Amino acid sequence: MYKYNVSKYQTFYAIGLSYQKADAETRGKFSLSLDQRKALLDQAEAIGLDAITVTSTCNRTEIYAFADDEDTIINLLCQFSHGDPEVFKQVGYIYQNRAAIAHMFRVGCGLDSQILGDFEIISQLKSAFTNSKKRHLINPFLERLINSVIQASRRIKNETEISSGATSVSFASVQYILDNIQDVTNKNILLFGTGKIGRNTCENLVKHTKNAHITLINRTKDKAEEVAGKFNLKVKDFSELQTEIRKADILIVATGAQNPTITEELIFPKKPLLILDLSIPKNVSDQVEAIDGVNLLHLDYLSQITDATLAKRKEHIPQAEGIIDEVKEEFYEWLDTRKFAPTIKALKDKFKLFQEEELDYQSKKIANFDKDQAEIISDRIIHKITRSFASHLRAANGSTEDSIALLKKVFELEQQH
Template identity: 55%
Template sequence: MEVSNTKKHFYAIGVSYLNADLKTRGDFSLSLTQKDSLTLEAKREGIEEILITSTCNRTEVYAHVNHPIQLINLLCKHSQGTLAVFNEIGYTLKDQAAIHHIFKVGTGLDSQILGDFEIIGQIKQGFFRSKKLGMVQGFMERLVNAVIQASKRIKTETKISSGATSVAFASVQYIIKAIENISEKNILLFGTGKIGRNTCENLIKHTENDHIVLINRTHEKAKNVAGKFNVLVKEYGDLPTEIRKTDVLIVATGAQQPTISKDIIHKDSPLLILDLSIPSNVNANVEELEQVTLINLDTLSQITNKTLEDRRKYIPQAEEILEEVKDEFLQWLGHRQFAPALRALKAKLKAQQASEIKNQEKKENHCVFNSATVTISDQIIQKITGQLANYLKENPQKANSTLDVIKEVFQLDIKAHEKAN
């Protein structure tokens, strides 16, 4: 794809829980392999840096491009999502709106469960993956570091993440309320994803249940998790047998297709199934079985309690910190944007200085100018560019028009100057 030379803007495009249901989010979700494929194709298309996040609540792509359709097409090509669906429920944010959005996401202020800071870990992972593939430059590095800084400050300086509220904790809360005598019931955990591991830990902590069985496609991973908790590990082939025995089935695999369907459920007693996977790993046809109750992530995320109500009190304080760190980043960005023009102007003035000195030496019969004279002219150049830099910093709203005038007056070729240096 040929990329035009028009000015690129910073865009965020994506889908989230705010306007897409679980199935739709699953269609647009990206596995690690898909993220890498998208990143490498973006690189071939001339995109210089990119950040991708894909969680149970959202899939987003951030990059500088001429037009957001370039990112939307990449997302649709490498996921199961379609352009028609994205046009209905997707969102596109540009420049400062996109920057503000990633700050809100990374600080837990845009999370489905307010104050859930697991997303910052996902942003870090996406950043490191892009960096490994050579798709991170100065802008993205500075932006992600600023978001991480804001996240840390909000977490330590406010109580917006106080109390045990997460998808894993909400799962256990639901199980305890839905199942009587949970400590005596059989629980089967299928999958060793992060949410699954956290749920397992919370189950042991809050139910005192010693009837927990863990199954994973990779037996070794299951054994590693079991080593940390008091759970029994069974082989993947034992899954139908263990489902027949269990009262609660928690599915937290990383598969892209359903791994549980009604065909492998053979029991007459009640079975509660919690699908904690994205995309969904439990086929909706299990609900055709009278004894089965299926609960998914959206249902769990709607569980509100006093903890969440308490957290909302700290939103203003968190937003104040967010704005402070974001403003520091925008100030850096402003300086960065007009620095090439200032460097080109300085080089032009230095060239004029050298030319004028040469002309004067010819007139004065090859009399060499003394160092004091050269130093004074250097200081004048420094003052001119320094005053201009200060003006741009103090009047950011006039920066673009001011720089346009300077480029025209001094006939600056900024790109050529940056390439030469």
């Protein structure tokens, strides 16, 4: 239990599902758009939760929160997604307190990513933190924890080589194209969707394929034009999607739609067509795969490109875990300080009460008693005593709870409090 005066709820939870047990279709049902995440936070506030943050990426959807029971959080997730509680129990995970803290560190530091060393998740955590803080749904515990995870992530990125080489699905998709498509420089490439993954894929396409025949389409044309302007690429209207697909040799789909936008009706290939679907949920209908001349690959397949680069990254896991342990220990030290801070304050208040009673008694008993000077001296003594107790509690490690209990009993602090 985390009775650290940071939440009216006693248990810190991490609940979610990821690529490890849930396939793309299932993850799609539990995924949350930005508007859905905001609505979930509003409802969390309405039912009285005081600390919660939500992330949803192509590989995982997670909620970190204080609550009295896990079902409260699972029901929130299912209420605002298309997920079902019974399905969640089969493929999801639930961590509490220390296990939940350890899980956030591993996720935020890229050790739980589908591609080891992928640090894109940390920006998602930062964004989730910002959304929750705007609604005053971040308490000191969660703020300190997220900042500690960000610190560990930054150190791992700077001090190890765990993120060297390909670290994202967007790069893996371009790597697949380079490895499997002949004369890629002269192929017609169509990128549909210019969200984060689409932008990253676009940048990698330009950088690694040297292709000048890349066309962008987005439902909101000005967003596509903004991305295209950086790389001097062509932009077409959404209404021209079918026409551009017929011209394409390679179609990359990276939209945020909740239902498939690329269906068999749009595909009439006169030449081989490679389709890479980088979307969660899937944005290319499964029926497309049956069309002659079409090679459809989904994000899950691309994420399995675990070559020698990934094997090399694994060598740096112990170093990364060492950094996590170091930063996590600092977090627990802070947490322990918060834990005994109320006891130290109660102890100081008790001593001040003794001081007041004794000064009043001596001023009546001793003629010309210098009460002001005595107060200064006794204040210094109280400060030194409480500081000694604080140092002991900070160094008590596993016996902190016992030491706090003893102080409360000896000085009757519970009654005083």
